[in-house]
Amino acid sequence: MSFSYTVRESxxxxxxxxxxxxxxxxxxxxxxxxxxVFAVITINTSRFIDTLRNNVEMEAFMQEPTTRDGVSExxxxxxxxxGVDQVIFISxxxxxxxxxxxxxxxxxxxxxxxxLPPSLKIFLEPAYRTxxxxxxxxxxxxxxxxxxxxxxxxxxxxxxDQKTATAHNITLGLGLLIxxxxxxxxxxxxxxxxxxxxxxxxxxxxxxxxxxxxRLPFLLEGIIQGLVGGxxxxxxxxxxxxxxxxxxxxxxxxxxHMEPMFYLxxxxxxxxxxxxxxxxSVSRFINTAPHA
Numbered sequence: 001m002s003f004s005y006t007v008r009e010s011x012x013x014x015x016x017x018x019x020x021x022x023x024x025x026x027x028x029x030x031x032x033x034x035x036x037v038f039a040v041i042t043i044n045t046s047r048f049i050d051t052l053r054n055n056v057e058m059e060a061f062m063q064e065p066t067t068r069d070g071v072s073e074x075x076x077x078x079x080x081x082x083g084v085d086q087v088i089f090i091s092x093x094x095x096x097x098x099x100x101x102x103x104x105x106x107x108x109x110x111x112x113x114x115x116l117p118p119s120l121k122i123f124l125e126p127a128y129r130t131x132x133x134x135x136x137x138x139x140x141x142x143x144x145x146x147x148x149x150x151x152x153x154x155x156x157x158x159x160x161d162q163k164t165a166t167a168h169n170i171t172l173g174l175g176l177l178i179x180x181x182x183x184x185x186x187x188x189x190x191x192x193x194x195x196x197x198x199x200x201x202x203x204x205x206x207x208x209x210x211x212x213x214x215r216l217p218f219l220l221e222g223i224i225q226g227l228v229g230g231x232x233x234x235x236x237x238x239x240x241x242x243x244x245x246x247x248x249x250x251x252x253x254x255x256x257h258m259e260p261m262f263y264l265x266x267x268x269x270x271x272x273x274x275x276x277x278x279x280x281s282v283s284r285f286i287n288t289a290p291h292a
Contacts, residue, residue, distance in 0.1 A: 021225060024185045024277075028229025028270055029236070031182035035175055036237045036266050040258060042171050049160055053129035058122040058152040059090075060141055066118055074146045078120060083128035083137045088121040095119065117148065131157040182229075182273045187281040215282045222278020223271055230270020234263040 062074065071089055078087050090098070095116035099107050108114050122141070128134055134157055141150050241258055 024188075024225050025229045025232070027185045028182045028226055028273055029232040031178045031273070032230055032233035032266055032270055033236055034178050035269065036233060036262075038171050038175060039262070040237075040241065042167070043258075045167060049164055052156070052160060053126075056124070056129060056134070056153050056157060058124070058134070058138065058141065058150055060120045060122060060144075060147045060150045061117045062119060063146050063148045064117055066146075070146065071118070074144065075120065077144055078122060078141065081137055081140045083125050083133060084122055085125045086123040088123075090119045090121060092116055092118050129157070131161050179273060183277040183280065185277070187277040191281045218282050219275065219278045222274040222281070224274070226270040226272065226274020226277075227267065228270075229274070230267035233270065234266040237266060238263055 060078070062071070075087050075089060078084055092114050095118065096107055096114050099105070099116060107116065122137075124134060124137060128137060131154065134152065134154070138150055138152065138154075141147055237258075
């Protein structure tokens, strides 16, 4: 099979179905543009959520009195707990200094003694920065002798987990709906091209043309539609995110910067949508196209 023939037949499909091809390309562009916006929102939301998770720490207050050896032993036992990434000891004096920085009052001068207990600041590994996994660490910490009480932002982690799951489901649902719409329009465009060439296809079948020889131009036509739509969407997204956003919301622009790979993936997604749509159409109509 001649590659030049395949390309010529693919281009001829554009000429025969100009309007539907244009609508298909525009639909793919709009679909990918919407998907791209959702992706940007999702990616940057994930970054923000990761930042919140990174700031979640546990603080285990120690029973008094404490000794240097007792503190060292307690730190070692805490480090052995799965999920614990780092442990920092906060002495009574350091706790008083932190209190003064945060509240502007010297607790020792007010009460004439330091009521703040020594504690351990415990940072979790990334995989344990969820409500369920953090609670596992919390339960193990409670069982350690020498730990009086433990505090951490459990409600915040639960809130993050709940909203993350909801946002993920919404994004997934909208993404699937938009993708299916684009695939349907590409499929419909290829079907019109098949119908326009129904007599030629019948002749090719009679002279012994293989199914692959007949189908390939239509598949290439779908790929070209997807590629053009993907490139258009990638260009619009690049202009919006890398240039226009700076003039509209300068404070936000620094957080929505995307790597070049993102725009290549948008174009590749267009090719995928076009290919899937053309495969569906060719599989359904190439052997059932009217011959009259």
